[in-house]
Amino acid sequence: MSLVVWDDSYCTGIKTFDEQHQVLFGLIDNLLAGVAENREHETVSNTLDALLEYTKDHFAAEEKEMLAHAYPDYEEHKKEHQKLLNNVVAYYVKFRADDTLSTADLVRFLIDWLQNHIHEMDKKYAPHLAPKV
Numbered sequence: 001m002s003l004v005v006w007d008d009s010y011c012t013g014i015k016t017f018d019e020q021h022q023v024l025f026g027l028i029d030n031l032l033a034g035v036a037e038n039r040e041h042e043t044v045s046n047t048l049d050a051l052l053e054y055t056k057d058h059f060a061a062e063e064k065e066m067l068a069h070a071y072p073d074y075e076e077h078k079k080e081h082q083k084l085l086n087n088v089v090a091y092y093v094k095f096r097a098d099d100t101l102s103t104a105d106l107v108r109f110l111i112d113w114l115q116n117h118i119h120e121m122d123k124k125y126a127p128h129l130a131p132k133v
């Protein structure tokens with residue numbers, strides 16, 4: 001059963017980003033399942049790696065469109081992305097080095113972050129970008 005589920009309240013109206021957000025939900029859900037099922041450290045680590053790579057690509061895609069269409073809150077939005085990436089990379093490094101560490105706290109943090117970020121920040125760019133992309 002999926003616990004982290006995308007629904008219409010997360011819709012920005014920009015197809016590419018909505019699809020990418022759904023993939024992110026899926027990856028986080030996979031990470032959560034890894035914790036719940038006590039999967040091997042290496043397996044969880046690979047999921048975390050995939051999530052990190054996908055998140056980087058997704059942020060870059062959003063930032064590219066925001067910049068191309070002179071979105072006024074570009075800098076603030078980019079800073080939020082950078083902060084999240086720094087946090088996750090720091091955690092990832094610790095996690096790789098310590099196989100007793102669980103991703104439970106990280107997963108909770110990611111769920112909160114993603115939900116709030118889409119609702120509060122991504123939905124703000126929607127009216128500006130949707131007619132242009």
Ligand SMILES: [Fe+2]
Binds near residue numbers: 062077081117121122
């Ligand atoms: Fe964003």
